[in-house]
Amino acid sequence: MYLRVEDALFVSSPESYDHLSRMTEQPPTPPPDSVREHAVHWFVRLHSGLATDDDRRAFDAWLAIRQDHRREFEQISRMWTTLDDTQPLLEAEIAKAEDLWKRHDSAPGTTSTWSWWSVRQTAAVGAALSLVLLTTWWWTGLPDTIRYETAKGAQQQVRLADGSTVLLNTDTQLTVQISRSERIITLDRGEAWFTVEHERRPFTVQAGNGSIRDIGTQFLVNKAADAVNVSVWEGSVEVGIRPTGESSSAAAPVILQAGQQTSYGTDGSIAHASAFDRDSLGSWREGTLIFRSQALERVLAEVARYRSEEIRLLHPALASIPVSGVFHIRDLDRFIQTLQDSLPVRAHRVHGTLIVIEPAPVSSNPSVLSHR
Numbered sequence: 001m002y003l004r005v006e007d008a009l010f011v012s013s014p015e016s017y018d019h020l021s022r023m024t025e026q027p028p029t030p031p032p033d034s035v036r037e038h039a040v041h042w043f044v045r046l047h048s049g050l051a052t053d054d055d056r057r058a059f060d061a062w063l064a065i066r067q068d069h070r071r072e073f074e075q076i077s078r079m080w081t082t083l084d085d086t087q088p089l090l091e092a093e094i095a096k097a098e099d100l101w102k103r104h105d106s107a108p109g110t111t112s113t114w115s116w117w118s119v120r121q122t123a124a125v126g127a128a129l130s131l132v133l134l135t136t137w138w139w140t141g142l143p144d145t146i147r148y149e150t151a152k153g154a155q156q157q158v159r160l161a162d163g164s165t166v167l168l169n170t171d172t173q174l175t176v177q178i179s180r181s182e183r184i185i186t187l188d189r190g191e192a193w194f195t196v197e198h199e200r201r202p203f204t205v206q207a208g209n210g211s212i213r214d215i216g217t218q219f220l221v222n223k224a225a226d227a228v229n230v231s232v233w234e235g236s237v238e239v240g241i242r243p244t245g246e247s248s249s250a251a252a253p254v255i256l257q258a259g260q261q262t263s264y265g266t267d268g269s270i271a272h273a274s275a276f277d278r279d280s281l282g283s284w285r286e287g288t289l290i291f292r293s294q295a296l297e298r299v300l301a302e303v304a305r306y307r308s309e310e311i312r313l314l315h316p317a318l319a320s321i322p323v324s325g326v327f328h329i330r331d332l333d334r335f336i337q338t339l340q341d342s343l344p345v346r347a348h349r350v351h352g353t354l355i356v357i358e359p360a361p362v363s364s365n366p367s368v369l370s371h372r
Helices: 014-021 035-047 053-065 067-082 087-106 119-139 296-304 332-342
Strands: 146-149 156-159 165-168 173-178 183-195 203-207 210-214 218-223 227-234 236-241 254-257 260-265 288-295 310-313 322-328 345-351 354-359
Touching: 035 053, 035 067, 053 067, 146 165, 165 173, 203 218, 210 218, 227 236, 227 254, 236 260, 254 260, 288 296, 296 310, 296 322, 296 332, 322 332, 332 345
Parallel strands: 183 203, 310 354
Antiparallel strands: 146 173, 156 165, 165 183, 173 183, 183 218, 203 210, 210 236, 218 227, 227 260, 236 254, 288 322, 345 354
16 A cells, blocks of 8 residues: 655645645545545545545445445554554644645635645545554464475475465465464365464464464464364473354363364364374475385275375275384385285376275286376
């Protein structure tokens, strides 16, 4: 947002405006360049004590033109109520400006030649208010939303405006909102590692129907289709279910300390805190996946998060076979080869985006990934 140079002039006396007015035959009436500038002008006018009935009718008509007119004006009005420290200053400026121009207009030999959109009636208040808007808009609880997203197999680390960092894992999408009073991250899908910069504003991650409030330093959030998992490396976090209109009661929040994890589902329940394997759970940050006696079905689902190919089990009896090992995220062929070498399975690449896994015949040699 910005105001025209004419609208931002600080003039020390009414005579200075008289000098400006003599520079042109017609009083300048620069229209604001944006809806927000219009809204600022209307806000100044209506709070200046100089608004007439015609002004109010014009304001009502302006609101009715487009929906975003009302939205911008309401945002500025809400911001006005949040500027606790600055509001008295702006109110004083409004009062001073009103008194100044009343005295100027009543002085002998002066005439009013400016329209209400001009510098004469709005500069003192408009400049003060616009200065506050320019320097505090981002900090007033009306933040812009920044969205981050990674493709399958990609990872991205971002540094937030508050100094915190977020490492997005494969196929992850989240939005960031940081205002003067709070820091909110919404994890839409996927997995992200948070290293939080400590300060007075709370840091909250919203995922599914729950929220995670940071009390510590480092934690991991994984949002799957049916559950959200939270694991803490350093410090502590509070995990709770956000109230909804469908349910008036929610499970009590769970405090997680370093080395603990929990999960919650769409039913509103939160699991008790439990220990977890730090090496395997966070290994993706180093480009590897570590499994210790994990069911084959679960291992394949985890690997598939990083790949564009679909890996499909053709026999339900294979699902529970335990798998242990360290696999590189980028090397799917070696992963499949290792499965065939160590398990009674055979893999077939049906086409470029589908690999099927079936029981290996007793007499077969599973050392090569076959192609159908």
